[in-house]
Amino acid sequence: MSELCQRHASSVVSEHLEYFPAVLIEGARQVGKSTMARALFKEGESKYLTLDDEATRDAAIADPAGFVDSFPEGTLIIDEIQRLPELTLAIKASIDRDRRPGRFLLTGSSSLLRVRGTQDSLADRVIRISMMGLSQGELAGVREDFAAVGTTPEVLEKIPGFTSKLIRSDYIDFCAAGSYPEALGLPPRMANQWRDNYLDSIVRRDLPELQKSVSSERVFSILRLLAGAQSNELVRSRLAEDSGIPASTVASYLDLINDVQLFGTLSPWTPNLRAREVNRPKIVVLDSGLAVRLSRITGEQLQNLNYQEAFGRFLEGFVVAELLKQKTWSERDFELFHYRDRNGLEVDIILEFDDGRILALGIKASTSFNSRQFQGLAALRDDLGDRFIGGIVLNTGAEGYRYSQKLWGLPVSALWQCGSLT
Numbered sequence: 563m564s565e566l567c568q569r570h571a572s573s574v575v576s577e578h579l580e581y582f583p584a585v586l587i588e589g590a591r592q593v594g595k596s597t598m599a600r601a602l603f604k605e606g607e608s609k610y611l612t613l614d615d616e617a618t619r620d621a622a623i624a625d626p627a628g629f630v631d632s633f634p635e636g637t638l639i640i641d642e643i644q645r646l647p648e649l650t651l652a653i654k655a656s657i658d659r660d661r662r663p664g665r666f667l668l669t670g671s672s673s674l675l676r677v678r679g680t681q682d683s684l685a686d687r688v689i690r691i692s693m694m695g696l697s698q699g700e701l702a703g704v705r706e707d708f709a710a711v712g713t714t715p716e717v718l719e720k721i722p723g724f725t726s727k728l729i730r731s732d733y734i735d736f737c738a739a740g741s742y743p744e745a746l747g748l749p750p751r752m753a754n755q756w757r758d759n760y761l762d763s764i765v766r767r768d769l770p771e772l773q774k775s776v777s778s779e780r781v782f783s784i785l786r787l788l789a790g791a792q793s794n795e796l797v798r799s800r801l802a803e804d805s806g807i808p809a810s811t812v813a814s815y816l817d818l819i820n821d822v823q824l825f826g827t828l829s830p831w832t833p834n835l836r837a838r839e840v841n842r843p844k845i846v847v848l849d850s851g852l853a854v855r856l857s858r859i860t861g862e863q864l865q866n867l868n869y870q871e872a873f874g875r876f877l878e879g880f881v882v883a884e885l886l887k888q889k890t891w892s893e894r895d896f897e898l899f900h901y902r903d904r905n906g907l908e909v910d911i912i913l914e915f916d917d918g919r920i921l922a923l924g925i926k927a928s929t930s931f932n933s934r935q936f937q938g939l940a941a942l943r944d945d946l947g948d949r950f951i952g953g954i955v956l957n958t959g960a961e962g963y964r965y966s967q968k969l970w971g972l973p974v975s976a977l978w979q980c981g982s983l984t
Contacts, residue, residue, distance in 0.1 A: 567700045567743075569598045570891040571693050575667070576602065579637060582689045583657045584666040586643070589693035590823040590848070591768070592760060594743050595669040596641050598693070602667065609633035612641035619646055626652035630666070637664050644670045650684050657687045671768070671822065694823075695741025695849055697887040699978040706978040708885065709894040709913055712921045717983045718952050718970065724962035724983060726973040730929055731865060733958050733974055737876040738861035740851020741883070750861065757855045761785070761824075769818050776818065780807050784815050788825055788845055789856035793878040793910075795842040795902075796827055823848060828882055831899035831912045831920075833946070844900050850880040874927035877974070878910055881925050881956060884977050885911070901942070909938045909953075920946065924955040931955060931963050931971040943968050 571587070575598070578585045587595045596612070603610045609632070613619045622629040623646065630652045632638065643649065653666060668688070699706030711717050739746055742760070745753040761782075769776045783805045798816070802809040819825045827843035847853035853876060854861070864873045885898055895916040901909040911923040922939050939953030955971045963971035976983070 567696055568703070569594060569601070569693075570697070570700060570705055571691060572598050572602060574891050575691055578689050578691065579664040579667065581663050583661050583663055584653065584668060584684065584688040586668040586670060586684070586688045586690045587693050588670055588690050588823075590695075591671045591764065592742050592744055593693055593695045595671070595693055597743075599639050599641050599667060599669050603639060606636070608637040608639055608667070610639045610641070613645035613649075614642050622646055622649055627655070630656045634660075637667055639667045639669075641669045642671070643668045654684055654687055657684075692886075692890055694883065694887045694890075696743055696746065697741070697884060697978065698736065698975075699888075701746075702978060704978065704981060705891070706888060706980060707892050707894070708888060708977050708980050709892045709896050709915075709921070711980040711983055712913070712954070713894060713915065713919070713951055714984075717980075720983045721954075721962040721970040721972055722964045724972060724976060724979075726960050726975040726979065728958075728973065728975045729960070730927075730958040733877060733880075734861055734864045734873060737850040737873070737880050738854050738864065740849040740854075741887075742849060742851065745851060753851070754855055757852055761852070761856075764822055764824065768822055772818055772821055773814070776815075780805070780811065781815055781819070783807065784812060785819065785824070785847075786856050786858075788819075789847050789853040791845050791875075792847055792853045792857075793875040793882075794845055796845050797842065824852065826886075828898060828900045828911070831901045831909075831914065833901075846879055846882050848883055848886070850876055850883060853879055870927055874925070877927050877958075878925040881923070881974060881977065882911060885913070888977075901938070907938050907941055909942060915951075919949050919951050921951045922953040924953070925974075926955055926957040928957050929959040931957065931959070931965065933965075935971075936965050936969050939969055940966070 575585055575587060587599065589595050600610060611618050613622065626649055657665065697706065745756050748756055765778045765781045769781060784801060787801055787804055798809060798812055802812045824847065826846045826848055828846055829843050830841045832841060859869065859872060863869050882898065889896065896913045899912040899914060901912055909922045910925045913921040922942050924935055924939060926935055935955045943950045943953055950968060952968045952970065956974045957971065959973055965971060
């Protein structure tokens with residue numbers, strides 16, 4: 563599947579190689595890092611080596627300095643750098659001798675700062691590019707940039723005319739399918755077997771490389787609880803209580819799961835508008851297909867309205883992941899947060915831009931809009947004044963909607979079909 567899709571991050575990597583001596587593509591296993599690295603290979607201008615190959619790895623161990631300087635005339639692509647993290651010391655020394663841009667393109671599945679045996683983080687010598695699974699825009703063959711579109715006033719005014727052919731069941735399918743290229747090309751039952759094997763490999767092989775004593779059963783217990791609490795606030799003491807695992811161990815395992823990029827958090831936004839803001843992050847299992855599978859809920863069950871609440875949580879996680887993917891190539895510099903105060907005022911997602919302005923999003927599994935869905939957005943609008951660009955409720959309906967000043971409704975598909983508004 564990944565072979566058929568143009569990865570939007572590839573142009574970002576190429577651009578950074580024009581300015582920096584080394585670029586590291588980081589991401590979970592099987593998101594397409596190696597495929598993209600091979601696609602960036604240019605005959606005569608680059609050399610591709612993978613540390614998954616035993617002979618290549620042995621050569622790097624025997625002569626690390628000679629290995630990293632083996633292609634001085636162009637870009638040396640070293641795939642799966644986490645297989646030999648101590649090689650970063652030789653790369654650092656080579657860059658210190660010659661800081662020409664475009665010398666190294668590295669890929670890695672784990673944080674180099676935490677991989678056992680790492681002797682140098684390459685801090686200030688490498689630019690890190692985050693890569694996730696396939697975005698909906700990549701699958702559709704369009705370069706989507708919702709943040710850029712959502713900060714254009716004349717485009718926002720066109721929202722009521724937006725229409726989508728997608729229906730609620732389509733979004734359920736998107737959530738259940740996830741974004742791993744290999745799983746997307748499989749029938750549902752085979753895709754679930756792939757996910758089970760994928761998780762088993764990471765938990766039983768990768769995590770012990772990061773930390774010597776890891777209980778796979780405990781990790782799976784925490785993963786299932788995280789998936790079941792997708793888009794809820796992360797309360798470590800509750801995870802410890804529900805899993806029967808000591809709180810210190812839970813904290814350590816959460817770090818490990820974060821390192822292999824199965825799980826992340828959406829930080830709380832603290833604009834100091836109110837002293838009663840809640841400062842807990844939200845849980846984000848980064849691939850919605852894994853979240854659904856770990857929860858042992860099927861796509862067929864989510865079609866049932868009795869599972870509307872669960873679908874809403876998966877849908878919110880799906881939207882967060884799509885925005886995180888787009889963040890890599892967006893023309894706008896932004897960070898993602900969530901907001902809630904102790905009185906129940908809540909905004910699911912906040913995009914804060916480098917100029918301090920915000921775009922606020924609510925995520926709803928319903929197909930229609932109502933005034934309650936806009937309460938949190940309206941309160942922020944009134945508090946923030948000119949900092950507030952707009953508030954948008956994303957749902958599973960088919961049409962755009964204007965609620966009131968600076969407040970609109972849109973189908974979720976606008977995240978990747980937003981080009982039709984320009």
